[in-house]
Every structure is written in structure tokens, then in C-alpha cells.
Amino acid sequence: xxxxxxxxxxxxxxxxxxxxxxxxxxxxxxxxxxxxxxxxxxxxxxxxxxxxxxxxxxxxxxxxxxxxxxxxxxx
Numbered sequence: 001x002x003x004x005x006x007x008x009x010x011x012x013x014x015x016x017x018x019x020x021x022x023x024x025x026x027x028x029x030x031x032x033x034x035x036x037x038x039x040x041x042x043x044x045x046x047x048x049x050x051x052x053x054x055x056x057x058x059x060x061x062x063x064x065x066x067x068x069x070x071x072x073x074x075x
Contacts, residue, residue, distance in 0.1 A: 003029050005055055012059050019063045030056050 011017075011025050033049045054072075061068020 003033060003052055005052070008052075008056055008059050012062065022063055023060055023067065026056050026060055 007029065008026060011022055011029075014022065017025075030053050033052060037046060037049055057068055057071040059068075060071060
């Protein structure tokens with residue numbers, strides 16, 4: 001997919017936006033990744049999205065521990 005850990009890290013390290021906005025942007029990336037998956041997606045594409053999603057949730061956990069842990073608990 002088009003989103004990488006570099007994009008997630010860039011959002012996390014951005015100093016011009018607040019934590020709430022960072023979380024919103026990260027969750028938007030996560031949602032877009034899953035909506036681009038379809039019945040024709042390969043297993044490697046699905047696994048890449050899951051990996052990226054886990055990385056996003058770990059990054060959210062750095063911003064808001066409780067929220068991040070709740071997302072990681074539902075994986």
C-alpha cells in the first residue's frame with residue numbers, strides 16, 4: 001500500500017499539530033488502507049496492511065497509552 005512507517009513517523013514527530021490531530025490522521029491512514037483492500041487483494045497485500053495497522057496502533061500508544069492499548073487489544 002502507499003503508506004509506510006516513514007509516513008507514520010513523520011506524523012508522530014510533527015510539532016505543528018496536536019496529539020488529537022495526530023491520532024486522527026493516523027486512524028485515517030489506517031481506514032484508507034483497509035478500504036483499498038478488496039476481494040482481489042493478494043495475501044501479501046493483506047499482510048502488509050495488517051503490519052502497517054499494528055505499527056500505527058503502536059505509534060498511537062506512544063501518544064495516548066490507554067487508547068493505543070485498547071486498539072492493540074482488539075487486533
